[in-house]
Amino acid sequence: MEEGGGIGLCLLACALLAALLTYNPTDPSFNTATNQPPTNLLGTTGALIADTLLQGIGLGATLPALILMAWGWRFMSHRLLGHETWMTFGMRVAAIMCLLPVSGALLAAIPLLFTALPTPEWPTQAGIGGGVGHSIAQTSISAGMAAIGPAGGMVLWLMGGLLAVLLLALGTGLRRSEWFAIWRAFVFVVRIPGRLGTRFVRYYASHKPQAPAPTHSTTAAYTPQATPATDP
Numbered sequence: 001m002e003e004g005g006g007i008g009l010c011l012l013a014c015a016l017l018a019a020l021l022t023y024n025p026t027d028p029s030f031n032t033a034t035n036q037p038p039t040n041l042l043g044t045t046g047a048l049i050a051d052t053l054l055q056g057i058g059l060g061a062t063l064p065a066l067i068l069m070a071w072g073w074r075f076m077s078h079r080l081l082g083h084e085t086w087m088t089f090g091m092r093v094a095a096i097m098c099l100l101p102v103s104g105a106l107l108a109a110i111p112l113l114f115t116a117l118p119t120p121e122w123p124t125q126a127g128i129g130g131g132v133g134h135s136i137a138q139t140s141i142s143a144g145m146a147a148i149g150p151a152g153g154m155v156l157w158l159m160g161g162l163l164a165v166l167l168l169a170l171g172t173g174l175r176r177s178e179w180f181a182i183w184r185a186f187v188f189v190v191r192i193p194g195r196l197g198t199r200f201v202r203y204y205a206s207h208k209p210q211a212p213a214p215t216h217s218t219t220a221a222y223t224p225q226a227t228p229a230t231d232p
Contacts, residue, residue: 006075013068019046020061023054025123031055051124057104058122058130063168067096070172084173092171099167102160104133105140109157112141 022041028034029051040046053061108129111119122128129137140160144152169179 003076006072009068009072009075013065015042016065019050023050023123054124055126056130056132057100058128058133059107060100060103063103067171070174074173092173095167096171099164099171101132101136102164104129105136106160106164108133109137109141112137113153113157
């Protein structure tokens with residue numbers, strides 16, 4: 001039964017990711033009225049869910065899908081049902097609910113703090129952190145600068161990042177060994193393009209056609225000899 005529940009959560013996570021990846025701002029939603037049929041892969045329901053999440057917390061909308069996958073893994077590994085109390089499960093849900101606006105605020109604060117960076121393109125006007133994230137980020141940065149000084153915004157952003165890591169760890173419930181395994185898998189995936197590029201360069205260098213060596217003529221060059229002048 002737990003395996004079935006885990007598979008169901010993973011499928012739900014994949015469906016949520018599909019709705020987010022096929023998001024179209026012109027699809028019908030709570031703030032877009034149109035008679036055009038939705039282009040979202042999950043239809044009108046997917047368009048509504050994707051628009052609500054992306055408008056609210058921006059890129060942080062991918063976190064629920066990732067957490068659902070983590071929970072699905074815990075179900076399939078028999079470490080969720082029957083091994084945690086309802087209070088612990090409630091704490092994990094509360095941590096996830098707190099994590100969503102925090103992640104949106106962290107993302108929205110990036111263009112506000114690092115003004116030298118190019119502004120990332122985003123399909124919604126709310127920005128990469130969403131409307132909720134932008135409001136929290138703007139208020140927090142202003143309060144931090146007023147309390148500490150010019151570095152106050154950066155200090156609060158770093159503290160928010162630490163809080164997000166703690167909430168993510170509490171919300172997913174993964175063990176330390178599992179986090180290390182995820183990190184190793186991430187590093188392995190990141191290194192794949194570099195390894196493929198190195199192998200391609202080596203293969204190309206070993207199979208590159210060699211230029212023909214210049215040929216030297218074996219015949220000696222003819223040098224005209226001066227003839228001695230004869231007396232008439």
